[in-house]
Amino acid sequence: MKKLLFTIIVGISLSLTSCGQVDPNNNIDEGKVEGNIYTSQEIGWTIEIPKGWTVIDKEKTKETNEKGLKAIEETIDGQVDYSGLKNLISFQKNQFNIFQSTSEPFELEYEGEWEENNAALKEIIYTTYLNQGIKTDSSATTVEKIDGLEFQTYSFRIYSPKGEVILKQIMFSRLINGFDFGVNINYNNDKDRDELLKVFRNSKFKK
Incomplete structure (x- = not known):
C-alpha cells in the first residue's frame, strides 16, 4: 500500500520525539534544508519551516514506522512493501502537533489508478484505527488547490476511550512527477492547525 504510513503511526503511538540535531538535513531522505526553507527537487516543492518547530529525527521516525507497518499488515492480512517510501520534511512542536510529508514512486498502469489507490488507503487507515481499538471518524474527500495544483484531502478525528477528541488529522495527496x-x-x-495549514498552503511548486 502506498504512502503516508505516518498517518497510522501517529494516531496509534503518539510518540514521535526529536533529538535536537543541529543539521536538519540528516533527518530527510530527499531534498535540502537551507535556513528555514526546505526544497524537494524530485517533487519541485518548497516550504517554509515555521519558527519554533523542530525537524523530526529520522531514526525515531523509522522506529515508529515499524509500528505503523505492523498495524497495516494486520488490517490487510498481508505484507507491505514500502522500500520506495521517502521521508521528506517533517517537523513538530510536540507529540501531538506535527507536519509530515512523504513521497513514493507511483507508475500509472491505467487511468484512475492513483485515485483508486488513494481511496483504498483512506479506508485502510480508518479500518486500522478501529482494529487497534481507536475510535475515529473521517470526512468526505474533497479537492483543494495549492499554488494552482489540485490536491485530494480528507481528515480524521481520533477519540479517547471516554469519547473526547484527542487528535485531528488532515491529509493532502497528489501525484507529482511520477511520485x-x-x-x-x-x-x-486550532492555533497549531492554522499555522501548519498556512505554511503548506503557502508552498510553491514548479509548474
Whole structure:
C-alpha cells in the first residue's frame, strides 16, 4: 500500500520525539534544508519551516514506522512493501502537533489508478484505527488547490476511550512527477492547525 504510513503511526503511538540535531538535513531522505526553507527537487516543492518547530529525527521516525507497518499488515492480512517510501520534511512542536510529508514512486498502469489507490488507503487507515481499538471518524474527500495544483484531502478525528477528541488529522495527496506525494497534518488545537495549514498552503511548486 502506498504512502503516508505516518498517518497510522501517529494516531496509534503518539510518540514521535526529536533529538535536537543541529543539521536538519540528516533527518530527510530527499531534498535540502537551507535556513528555514526546505526544497524537494524530485517533487519541485518548497516550504517554509515555521519558527519554533523542530525537524523530526529520522531514526525515531523509522522506529515508529515499524509500528505503523505492523498495524497495516494486520488490517490487510498481508505484507507491505514500502522500500520506495521517502521521508521528506517533517517537523513538530510536540507529540501531538506535527507536519509530515512523504513521497513514493507511483507508475500509472491505467487511468484512475492513483485515485483508486488513494481511496483504498483512506479506508485502510480508518479500518486500522478501529482494529487497534481507536475510535475515529473521517470526512468526505474533497479537492483543494495549492499554488494552482489540485490536491485530494480528507481528515480524521481520533477519540479517547471516554469519547473526547484527542487528535485531528488532515491529509493532502497528489501525484507529482511520477511520485505519490502526501502531507499529513496532526494537531490538537486550532492555533497549531492554522499555522501548519498556512505554511503548506503557502508552498510553491514548479509548474
